Amino acid sequence: AQSVTQLGSHVSVSEGALVLLRCNYSSSVPPYLFWYVQYPNQGLQLLLKYTTGATLVKGINGFEAEFKKSETSFHLTKPSAHMSDAAEYFCAVSLTGANNLFFGTGTRLTVIP
Amino acid sequence: NAGVTQTPKFQVLKTGQSMTLQCAQDMNHNSMYWYRQDPGMGLRLIYYSASEGTTDKGEVPNGYNVSRLNKREFSLRLESAAPSQTSVYFCASSEAVLRANYGYTFGSGTRLTVV
Numbered sequence: 001a002q003s004v005t006q007l008g009s010h011v012s013v014s015e016g017a018l019v020l021l022r023c024n025y026s027s028s029v030p031p032y033l034f035w036y037v038q039y040p041n042q043g044l045q046l047l048l049k050y051t052t053g054a055t056l057v058k059g060i061n062g063f064e065a066e067f068k069k070s071e072t073s074f075h076l077t078k079p080s081a082h083m084s085d086a087a088e089y090f091c092a093v094s095l096t097g098a099n100n101l102f103f104g105t106g107t108r109l110t111v112i113p
Numbered sequence: 114n115a116g117v118t119q120t121p122k123f124q125v126l127k128t129g130q131s132m133t134l135q136c137a138q139d140m141n142h143n144s145m146y147w148y149r150q151d152p153g154m155g156l157r158l159i160y161y162s163a164s165e166g167t168t169d170k171g172e173v174p175n176g177y178n179v180s181r182l183n184k185r186e187f188s189l190r191l192e193s194a195a196p197s198q199t200s201v202y203f204c205a206s207s208e209a210v211l212r213a214n215y216g217y218t219f220g221s222g223t224r225l226t227v228v
Contacts, residue, residue: 105154
């Protein structure tokens, strides 16, 4: 079975500082991994995804994530936080042929001016 | 704009009342999903439809029914609402179940309160 753990339900960073949101997964086979962002009162938007190939994945809005199989991690980073990055971020995992995505419990990012 | 449309956006029900949440997508996706989102619990799958004419239970199906009316539309019905069903409901679609690597497109959600 697969699952996702997001470390830290709330993360605060100063504007211009590094953003690091942590995600670890458990899966018996190599998974597909996703990061979604949810702005207040909106649905989820896909930030980036890892399927196969290059382990460093670049997404929208300057975010990127690195798949590390040895650490079973898929942490999300952005070099310099912007006020508009304040939102809730969800990590998700699926397997080839799986019926659905399994979501983590989310991390709310606050950006301090 | 192309995407997933959910109606209504807000709803208040009394315990025991019934209602149907509507979802439509115009991306010609094969698969559609209903999730509920509760604080601290992430998103949990209620039901999904891999293709037109098929539906399957997800993680938390009790108290819900679904209908895949056609390729575009996938509705969620609460037959007898309970306060535990107070939640935000999201519909999503994807190209195909076996190609989950494409990711999902989500609607903007229905905020349901059962009193």
